[in-house]
Every structure is written in C-alpha cells, then in structure tokens.
Amino acid sequence: MSEPIRAEIVAIGTEMLLGDLIDTNSAYIAQQLKAVGVNMYFKTIVGDNLDRIALSIGQSHDRSQVVITSGGLGPTVDDMTREGVARVMGVELEFRQDLYDYIDKYFARRGFKMTENNRKQAFVPAGATVIENPRGTAPCFYCEDEKGLIIVAPGVPHEMRYIIGERAIPIIQEKFDLGEVIRTRVLKTCGLGESRVDQMIGDLFRESVNPSIGVLAHPGQVDVRITARAESVEKAEEMIDVLDAKVRDILGVAVYAVGEVTLDRVVAGLLGEKGKTLAVVETNTGGAVLQRLTAWPERVDFLRRGIVAMDQGELAGLFGISDEEPGSEAFAEALALKVREESGVDMALVVLGPNPPLNIEPEKSRTAPAMGETYFKLSTNDKIFSHDGSFGGNEQFIQSRVPMFALDVLRRALIA
Template identity: 40%
Template sequence: MNAEIVVIGTELLLGQIIDTNAAYMAEELNKIGVGVLYKSTVGDNAGRMREVLSRALERADVVITSGGLGPTEDDLTRQIAAQVTGRQLVLHPELLAQIQQIFAQRQMPFTENNIQQAYIPEGALPIENPQGTAPGYIIEAEQGILISLPGVPREMKYLMQTAVLPYLRKKLGKFQIITSRVLKLCGIGESTVDYAIRDLIQTSSNPTIGLLAHLGQIDIRITAKADSADEAAQRIGELEAKVRERLAGQIFGADHETQESVLVRLLQEHQLSLAVAETNTGGRISQRLTGVPGIDAVFRGGVVLTDRASYQRLLSLSEDAFESHDLISLETAKRLAYMVKDCCGATLGLGIAGYRQSRDGQIIDPAVPSFLAIHMTEGEYITKDYYISGPAELVQTRVTTIALEMLRRAILGLEKS
C-alpha cells in the first residue's frame, strides 16, 4: 500500500506556518509499512484543491489530507473531497452533538457557521475529534481511500493514533515493520562519508542506506523492512556494524542523541568536569550544554568575552603585557582554556579565540581564524585552528559544532596534543 499526503492551507504557501504535519504522518505511515510516494501542498483554492486531490487519488492507494476542516469560508476540504469522490455533503447528527458539547464544556458561544464542521461526504466513516471541533472522516471511494484530518498538529496526531493508523492496519492485515537507525558524524565531509561506504550504499537493498548533510553534521540513515521489530533490528545491526568498522572514530552518536548529550554522558562516565571561555561563538556552547539533564554535575561554568576589557580580566595580564598580546591567536586560546579551568575549578578547560562578527552579521574578513584549545587534566593542550567565512550565525554554529566534537574526541583519546 502506498500513500500521498496533501497539506492544505494558503498560510503554508506564504511561509507563515511551517508544515510539521506531513513529516509526522509520513513517519507514522512508514512504521506500519505504508510507503509515502508523494507530498503536496495546496492553498485554499477550490480549483487547485480539486486538481491536487484528483491527481493524488489516481496515483496513490491512500490519500491523507491535513487542514481545511474548520468553520470559515476558506475551509473547503470537505466540499472538494465530496466533489472528487462523487458524493453529497450530509449532516452527521452525532458529530454535531459532539461539537456542541465541546463548545459547552469550554463555555464558548456556538455560532451557526460551526454547524458546517458536522457535514461530511455521504457514506464516509466519521472520526470524532475530542481534542477540537473539526472532525475527520474516511471515504472508501472507487478511486481509493481518502482520509481528511484537521490541520492543528495536536488534533491531527491524536486522530492518526486513535483512528487512522488502526484503520490502515486492519486494511493491511499482516504488515511489515519499517525501522530506521540514524548514525551521526561530525568533522567529516559528506563526500568522504560517501566514499567510505559507497559500496554498502550501492549493494544494500534491505536495509537501505541514505546520507543527509546538515551544517557541520552528516547523518547516515539505515532503514530496514521486516515482519517483526526484532528481525528489522537484526538487519540494521548487521549493516551498522560494517559502517561503524569504517567510520568508528567519526560517529558521535545515534538516533536522538545530540553532540551535547553525548559530551555530558562522556564527562560523567570519565568523572570529568568542564569550563569554557567563548568569544565568537557568543555563548552557544554553554547554551547547548546547559540544556542537557545532568549538566550540573559536570559543567563548572562558562564566560563569554565580548571586549578587550573582558579579555584582559580573564587572561590576567598586566597592561603592558596585554597591549603586546595578540588576542586572536593560539596562545590566547590556550591561556583562556587554562584560566577558565583554574577559575571554575574544572578538570577540563576549553578556550576559543576568534573574531566577533560586525553588527550587520558579516565577518570582518572573507575567512578569519578561530583558535580552539583544551587544557587537559594532565596539563597538556589539544589545539586546533579553523578558517571560516560567512555570516555570524554560520560562524557561531560551525565553531560550536567543531568545539563540541573536539571535546568528545579529546575525552576518548582520539585527539592528540
């Protein structure tokens, strides 16, 4: 069985709202073995909606729509769904009673236009919506199955779990499990990853392997289809072992793990603590770390240096020595790492010396250096320097990613001084 998702709403095409519904629906459908072949977005226009839904029913076994079920003039989904399946809209008394009950419970006035939400295409299976006032429905038409759900994400998710997925499972009978595992890498380019595992990508059909590049991060997605969760996990595990054998040092985590959550876990496991001194990252390293549960036990503190005076205070240099000191240098990064570690009483200190961006978001030079240093427990330093160009947001994100990966590798002994 294959499906198409149609997301409805002019606000989506205008960029006023980001569509998260389609991603959720696609993931849930894939879990039960329904492959999503197409996703369409259409505005609140009757002609275009009719065209999109008609085409979707021609090329998919199941079409699921999201949005356009409200009480206003531009909520057209139920009318168009009835037209493309050759049906009339009929009032469903039970749905009307449920909608009126919700208004009464919320002590809100029930206006006449809300009655239209209780109309569904003739012969459709109603889906009550206790989370809101826009019910859904399922049409089993000659062209295929058409399912309409509200656009409010909370309501859509509830109806997917309680009505749509159970319905589709019954239609499928014995269905296959589709499971994925995502391996996450930093400090390596997409082309390098592709080159390392290209033969696995080309020869593996179940599981399959796909690559996805983010800013400073590469994801390797391994997806298996099987009759049971255990069989799918076994298939994934066998291929994952081959991938890890080739890229072990570069893989920092999997699935829902983040750089910061992995780093906090490693600090806990190795009984280490960390303090950081940031410049051109603007406090992003501290921000990401402090959002991780358990951070209080391993993070001793962080400072963000914004001007020469703050540099001088942390570096603890005399006026003469400070005047002759190159602030953007490896030596500064090392001294920052040492001083912040000492001031905060941590076992590891991270120092970053880099150019801060101008107010318009552009860096001072097309490519300027960022110097990073980690002061280790034994007293040695691990250092790196990177030349990065681009807007402030890009530089902050990339240097933060580099620093977190550098710390991970240092703790594991993968980085040498």
C-alpha cells in the first residue's frame, strides 16, 4: 500500500478560542476525510489575527499534503483567511470581477443590495482555483504547490458541509491516489467504568494496529472504537468484524448497541418488542429516567406510571411501607414490590438515592453535594434485579450518570 495522505484542519475564529462557539465544523471535516482514507494528525484553532493565521496555515502546509481551513471568509475586517493563505503561498490577493458579479447577483436574487464591504469577498490569492459556493456569499478556493493543497472553506456550517462534501473531497480524490478507505465502528457499553473496560480489553489494545482499538468515556457509558484501513469498504468491515467479535466475547452483555444508538432507545425498543408494561419511581435523578424513556413512541404501550419524589418518607406513606427505613436497601426493594403490585405492571423500577437537603436555598440546590448510596431495584413477576453504587456529587453529576445505570438494570432484565 502507498503511504497514506496526511491532512490537517485549521479552524479560524476568536469566538472558538474564547469558548463562545464550539467547533463542530472540524468534526464533520474529519469524518469526511476518514471516509476516503485520509489520515488526520493535527487540528488547529486560531483566532482572528493575520500573523497567527498565516503561521498556523504555514505550519500545517509544511507537515501535511492537505490543509483545510474553515472560517474567516466573511466581508468584515476580522475575516483574514484570504490574506493568510496568500502570505503562505507567497502571492498577493487579486480581485476577480466574476466573483464580484456572482456576489452581487446573489444579493439581488434575495431582494438585497450588496454593500461595499462585500467587495472584499471577491479577492482571492493570485493563482487560486475558485470553488463556487451556491449556499452563500463567500467564494471558496484552493491553492496548490509542490507541498500539496490548501482548501479554504466557509465557517457557516451548512455552507461548509456542501463545500467539503460535494466539492473538496472530490478535489482531494482527483489530486491524490488515495487507494484506501478508513472505516470505524463504535461499540456502546454500559455498566462498566472506563478503567475496567480498558483493563478487560487491554491486550487487544496493545496487539491491534490495523484495525486499531480505542476507548472513550461518557457519563455512565464507555465507547469502544474500532478503526480499520483497507483497500475497500468490504475489506475494512471484514477486519472490523474480527476484532468486534473479540471485544464482545470479553465484554459480553455490557455491549448494548453499535453506532449512535442510545441506551434509552434500546430499552424502549425492548419493552415494546416484548410487550412489557412498566412503572418507574425515582428520587435523586429528578425524573431523568422517565424523561429519557418518554422520548420514544413506544412509551404509549409500555409506560403505565411514573413518580418523581424528593422525600422518600412520602413514598413510604403513599405505598403503606412502615416496616422498612426510608433510604435503606430493604426499603427500596419493598417499594419496588409494592409499586409493581399496585400499578398492575410487568416491571417496576425504583431508583432511590439522596437528594440535597430540603431546606437548602433553591439557587444552591444544583451545586450542593448529595452523598450516599443509590439503590436500583427492578421487580418483575418472578425476580428482583438489583444494583447499587455511590454517586457522590452535585445534582448535575448524578442526573447524568444514575439514569444510565437504572436503564442498564432494566435492559439486562429484558434480555436475561
């Protein structure tokens, strides 16, 4: 195989450096490059400063055969990508009447008059090849020399997606003999922490080069990413299949889905598929379990009752449980049995954990720590499924993680 083509992204805009805007464009560009077998080694975010823009693009151009920039093509004084690319290429900007006429007509078609500052958008580095942008007023372009390509795309997401997907990727494919593709598969897991997953599949991680394997943690779940490079999509998928099977053999039922499928989507589908009805009682999650399940249309068939309570003592009174102490594991189990019996459902899920103190100031409730055990109890016709854990932290921390464990208890019972 020939040596893979290297690419870099330079995202331009001070708002991204300040955290006022999240750079989602680069993720899309990287996905498109990966799909055609182009390696991504670096991504740079640089503010609206001509010297730093030129420096960043120049460094990328020295390292990689393909550089893609996004942003900085507007008509204002802080849009300096054109000037930065021209400096890197060692040329001046040149005015293009055809681009000026295109921008003028673009405004006229929409009933607007072009302002003088839009004239700036009709300048490109001398020798650049223009890429038409039917989605906006910022003409794009690419420059080419013995080092490779610099492709300049707009920062507006819907314009960028068109330019990259429909124009830039075909240009790269035409200029370089790619010959390979890169495919990725993400196995979604829950019920295991990142360090535990890493420990279990550590040997695969060390032994696998192509395909490679990586681990990425999210609140309450861990993704296992398998990536293969091959001469065809079919071959890459075959290579991934082999490693996929090894990972599943090790992690077992912890793997709940592939790709972008969420845990609540899986659980809602299983409940609908198996025709089971459900009641849910939750405390420290603030209704997050119910919120996730009710997002799916199957809820009209499976969800029969939902209760969100701040005070476990009120639950004891509501369900007539007097012989167990609220907050205890025994109380959680007794409550699950009572809820299933009184609600007439197939399954009753109870999530009991500590809330912030009842007398706390409202503005402090979201950040106040709630320490202690959280108990997960699922009552079915013939069994109690259990899990418990300490989820010390503020409400935001708890409500992002505890629902995942609760849904996983439900999932494992449904597939048992």
